Amino acid sequence: MRVVFTLNGRVVEVDVEPNEVLLDTLRLRLGIKSVKRGCERGECGACTVLVSNVPVVSCLLLTVQINGSNIVTVEGLQSDDLFMELASEFSKSFAVQCGYCSPAMALTSYAFIKKALENSLKPSREDIAKAIEGNLCRCGTYPRVLMAIEKVLERRTQVR
Amino acid sequence: MVEDPEIIIRRWFVAESFIAVGKSLERVDSIEKVLGRARFVEDFFEEGFLVARLALARIPHARIRKISYDHILKNPKVHQVLTYRDIPGENQVGYAIPDQPLLAERKVRYYGEPVAVVVGRDPDTVNSAVEEVVLDVDPLPALYNSLEAMERQDILVHEALGTNIAFKTRVRKGDVDSGFSKADVVVENTYRTHHQEHAYLEPEAALAIPDLENRITVIATIQYPHLGQKIVAKVLGIPSSYVKIVAPYIGGGFGGKDDEGPLVAARAALAAYHLRRPVLLYYTREDSMQIHPKREATVIRYKSGATQDGKLTAIEVTIVHDTGAYANRGPFILWRATMHSSGPYYVPNAKIDGYCVYTNKVPQGSFRGFGNPSVQFAAEAQMDQLAEKLGFDPIDLRLINMLRPSSETITGQMLMSSVGIYDALKKLASESNWRIKRRMYEESRAGRFRRGIGVAVGWHGNSTSRAVPDWSNSYIHISRDGSVSVYTGIVEIGQGSPSSSHRQLVAEVLGCPFEKVNIVFGTTDAPDTGATHASRGTSVGAIGILVAAGKIRSRLESFLAEYFNVQKEEIKMSSGEVVVGDKVKMKWEELIALAYSKGVDLSATGYFFLPKGVFNDEVGQGFAYPAFSFIAVVAEVEVDTFTGKVRVLEVHPALAVGKVINPEAVKTQVEGAIVQGLGYTLMEKLVISEDGRIINDNLTDYVIPTSHETPVIREAIFVEDLWEYGPFGAKGVGEMAFIPMPAAIANALSHALGIRVTELPLTLDKVYSLTRDSSR
Numbered sequence: 001m002r003v004v005f006t007l008n009g010r011v012v013e014v015d016v017e018p019n020e021v022l023l024d025t026l027r028l029r030l031g032i033k034s035v036k037r038g039c040e041r042g043e044c045g046a047c048t049v050l051v052s053n054v055p056v057v058s059c060l061l062l063t064v065q066i067n068g069s070n071i072v073t074v075e076g077l078q079s080d081d082l083f084m085e086l087a088s089e090f091s092k093s094f095a096v097q098c099g100y101c102s103p104a105m106a107l108t109s110y111a112f113i114k115k116a117l118e119n120s121l122k123p124s125r126e127d128i129a130k131a132i133e134g135n136l137c138r139c140g141t142y143p144r145v146l147m148a149i150e151k152v153l154e155r156r157t158q159v160r
Numbered sequence: 161m162v163e164d165p166e167i168i169i170r171r172w173f174v175a176e177s178f179i180a181v182g183k184s185l186e187r188v189d190s191i192e193k194v195l196g197r198a199r200f201v202e203d204f205f206e207e208g209f210l211v212a213r214l215a216l217a218r219i220p221h222a223r224i225r226k227i228s229y230d231h232i233l234k235n236p237k238v239h240q241v242l243t244y245r246d247i248p249g250e251n252q253v254g255y256a257i258p259d260q261p262l263l264a265e266r267k268v269r270y271y272g273e274p275v276a277v278v279v280g281r282d283p284d285t286v287n288s289a290v291e292e293v294v295l296d297v298d299p300l301p302a303l304y305n306s307l308e309a310m311e312r313q314d315i316l317v318h319e320a321l322g323t324n325i326a327f328k329t330r331v332r333k334g335d336v337d338s339g340f341s342k343a344d345v346v347v348e349n350t351y352r353t354h355h356q357e358h359a360y361l362e363p364e365a366a367l368a369i370p371d372l373e374n375r376i377t378v379i380a381t382i383q384y385p386h387l388g389q390k391i392v393a394k395v396l397g398i399p400s401s402y403v404k405i406v407a408p409y410i411g412g413g414f415g416g417k418d419d420e421g422p423l424v425a426a427r428a429a430l431a432a433y434h435l436r437r438p439v440l441l442y443y444t445r446e447d448s449m450q451i452h453p454k455r456e457a458t459v460i461r462y463k464s465g466a467t468q469d470g471k472l473t474a475i476e477v478t479i480v481h482d483t484g485a486y487a488n489r490g491p492f493i494l495w496r497a498t499m500h501s502s503g504p505y506y507v508p509n510a511k512i513d514g515y516c517v518y519t520n521k522v523p524q525g526s527f528r529g530f531g532n533p534s535v536q537f538a539a540e541a542q543m544d545q546l547a548e549k550l551g552f553d554p555i556d557l558r559l560i561n562m563l564r565p566s567s568e569t570i571t572g573q574m575l576m577s578s579v580g581i582y583d584a585l586k587k588l589a590s591e592s593n594w595r596i597k598r599r600m601y602e603e604s605r606a607g608r609f610r611r612g613i614g615v616a617v618g619w620h621g622n623s624t625s626r627a628v629p630d631w632s633n634s635y636i637h638i639s640r641d642g643s644v645s646v647y648t649g650i651v652e653i654g655q656g657s658p659s660s661s662h663r664q665l666v667a668e669v670l671g672c673p674f675e676k677v678n679i680v681f682g683t684t685d686a687p688d689t690g691a692t693h694a695s696r697g698t699s700v701g702a703i704g705i706l707v708a709a710g711k712i713r714s715r716l717e718s719f720l721a722e723y724f725n726v727q728k729e730e731i732k733m734s735s736g737e738v739v740v741g742d743k744v745k746m747k748w749e750e751l752i753a754l755a756y757s758k759g760v761d762l763s764a765t766g767y768f769f770l771p772k773g774v775f776n777d778e779v780g781q782g783f784a785y786p787a788f789s790f791i792a793v794v795a796e797v798e799v800d801t802f803t804g805k806v807r808v809l810e811v812h813p814a815l816a817v818g819k820v821i822n823p824e825a826v827k828t829q830v831e832g833a834i835v836q837g838l839g840y841t842l843m844e845k846l847v848i849s850e851d852g853r854i855i856n857d858n859l860t861d862y863v864i865p866t867s868h869e870t871p872v873i874r875e876a877i878f879v880e881d882l883w884e885y886g887p888f889g890a891k892g893v894g895e896m897a898f899i900p901m902p903a904a905i906a907n908a909l910s911h912a913l914g915i916r917v918t919e920l921p922l923t924l925d926k927v928y929s930l931t932r933d934s935s936r
Contacts, residue, residue: 033203034196043859074196091190098654099193100361100411129867140835142870
């Protein structure tokens with residue numbers, strides 16, 4: 001089946017199987033390697049992508065469902081100021097260990113920060129923990145991820 | 161020129177000021193990981209490669225009559241099905257005991273045991289084909305209980321052995337009868353701990369590529385490339401030198417990929433060997449959870465005695481490990497548990513017996529702590545009960561018995577130095593407000609929500625147990641432009657040692673710019689460095705790097721001294737600046753260009769064989785480990801007596817792990833281990849059905865901690881009790897914070913409820929019934 005969607009700002013057209021999930025289309029057909037296979041049942045969050053700026057697990061999404069959608073992965077954010085600031089903050093906060101969950105964790109964090117900034121929200125630590133609860137990290141980097149998100153939020157709010 | 165490893169190690173051990181070591185330099189690999197540029201095994205997959213999955217046994221114990229798959233091969237998309245018959249070398253991969261086939265042969269011993277490798281064109285094809293492999297068997301009765309299995313002779317997991325006891329350990333020190341007769345109080349209990357699933361986010365995978373000249377390269381999720389090389393060579397019946405293993409970035413291991421890694425590599429290599437094409441073997445999450453070995457499940461009987469003044473007089477311990485269908489690393493795990501069973505205390509009389517017992521369950525294997533968290537859970541519960549009976553504060557009782565320099569362990573080993581746990585625990589007691597909180601929570605033990613505070617200590621021998629040989633090695637080469645290539649077998653598994661802390665060590669020793677150092681890690685192209693396990697990456701694993709870099713530094717200094725006619729003491733090299741006497745200054749790059757032009761050898765290996773003593777297996781006495789790492793934690797919990805829910809509010813760690821190479825990186829290891837230990841203690845539980853199957857073989861039903869379960873983790877206290885052979889005095893740290901967590905949480909919960917916890921995990925139902933007991 002032919003599917004057309006926007007991937008990282010570019011229109012792509014692919015032929016996919018009717019039962020094919022977006023995770024496989026991205027990894028096996030489109031060379032998007034940042035999206036990771038972890039559990040294939042929507043539990044670990046390692047395959048998170050942004051669909052119209054909302055974090056969604058790509059292992060539970062049939063590719064045919066996203067026809068016409070706007071999909072973003074970290075490959076498409078490498079010149080995005082906010083994302084690069086967040087990536088640098090992840091590094092400074094030691095929020096990365098094995099790194100398998102990191103692109104997805106950063107993507108979820110990015111969507112959350114963006115939304116908070118756009119709506120002038122002041123999220124609590126609980127709110128932030130809630131935002132990333134769908135992204136599992138077995139290395140246990142959670143406290144550091146929270147720290148990184150808080151730092152970016154703090155800096156971005158002050159600038160305004 | 162100094163080429164003697166011991167002299168080199170000593171030179172940096174006594175160093176007092178540092179350029180890169182001891183600094184919290186940012187990790188080199190973080191940014192590329194966040195940006196999705198870091199490659200993991202499956203990311204090397206390209207179109208046109210074949211894929212493979214394993215067909216698993218769906219019965220716990222049976223004799224195999226026939227494995228049928230001809231019907232599957234009719235599908236043109238299925239390329240091959242491989243069973244034990246297709247193994248050209250040996251179908252034997254047991255690490256400690258030769259009891260385990262790579263693919264089931266003659267018998268099936270656990271539900272989920274790999275039977276065949278199914279190779280096909282795409283994932284859809286192999287996913288359905290693996291379900292169609294037919295295993296024709298004669299079922300056998302199965303054993304699931306280790307205590308029962310010890311006694312039975314009519315059902316045997318491995319018939320040839322004549323018993324289900326795979327392995328025994330023992331320690332005999334002093335005379336326990338006379339020890340207990342001197343005791344004023346005696347405490348005796350049976351403790352039970354459970355399996356734990358590693359649940360690394362990246363499931364196992366291996367990409368095998370037939371190479372030039374009949375070589376085979378395997379890119380695999382593995383913790384010890386050289387062991388993978390050995391196993392692949394053995395299975396294929398070819399020399400090791402024809403096998404290359406590469407561990408790229410690994411998505412978590414925690415020990416699981418130390419056991420399973422070489423086997424995944426060998427199964428993928430077998431497929432590529434037959435098909436002469438690249439094959440990616442991957443495990444689904446369910447495959448991963450069914451197949452790979454788990455943390456030990458134990459039953460521990462523990463008796464301790466102490467005098468009125470708080471001194472331990474004797475311990476008598478029986479440890480039973482359920483090793484499942486295969487010994488795997490079970491004997492090594494049992495050894496470690498046995499020799500650490502006292503906790504880091506002086507005990508004059510000890511009688512310890514360990515049993516590693518076969519059952520028809522998933523095998524027991526390596527997992528952060530390696531036999532130690534379970535036995536410290538028992539030992540530390542005993543200490544709390546002795547304190548209570550004797551009227552001592554739990555920390556005071558521990559301090560009275562704590563090992564110090566010149567103390568003797570239960571194996572009779574004298575620890576001359578690097579024993580900083582006494583100071584660490586003392587500092588922790590004051591910085592955590594232990595005494596105030598302990599009293600406060602005791603006085604307010606009422607109402608729905610109750611709080612408790614508990615302490616636990618842990619210790620962990622560095623290197624292999626007993627006098628088993630262990631070494632470190634690496635190869636360093638400096639290019640003409642001054643850049644430094646470092647080859648090591650240590651794997652980047654999330655801990656940051658090869659990617660980052662090794663770079664700090666090299667920059668420190670060579671005095672070269674940090675960014676000039678490139679670490680080529682996780683490869684058999686490096687000399688055998690030993691495994692990335694046992695907390696050894698930045699300790700034992702990096703000794704080879706220190707030695708190789710130290711040799712080159714010494715050659716450069718000798719060269720400069722002769723060339724400029726100065727004393728070596730007049731040469732300074734740091735951060736890429738070279739100063740010779742009071743006249744000559746040059747850049748690192750200039751020095752290297754000069755050295756090249758004058759015939760200085762700028763490549764070196766850094767082999768170091770750890771000096772060890774003698775160990776007597778018969779009585780379990782002698783040299784157990786070259787050094788111990790130590791930790792103490794204080795944990796605070798709140799329990800909801802209406803629901804049984806336990807929340808860990810705060811954890812305060814204190815470590816005595818020698819020189820801390822990168823404080824922030826070490827803290828993240830501590831935090832990660834605390835979160836994982838909390839998960840094990842409170843939430844994680846594998847459920848095994850009546851037919852031996854793991855029912856919750858997925859991350860929906862096997863629940864691990866999320867961002868919500870993370871407690872407040874206080875700034876870690878470090879006591880730098882340097883180890884003479886560690887690089888700059890560093891000891892191992894990766895496993896440390898896991899070890900005391902079950903004990904600390906259980907002790908805190910016992911404190912909150914005024915009862916005694918002896919069994920894990922502390923799930924809602926169990927805690928709820930404990931709260932009923934406590935209110936009775």
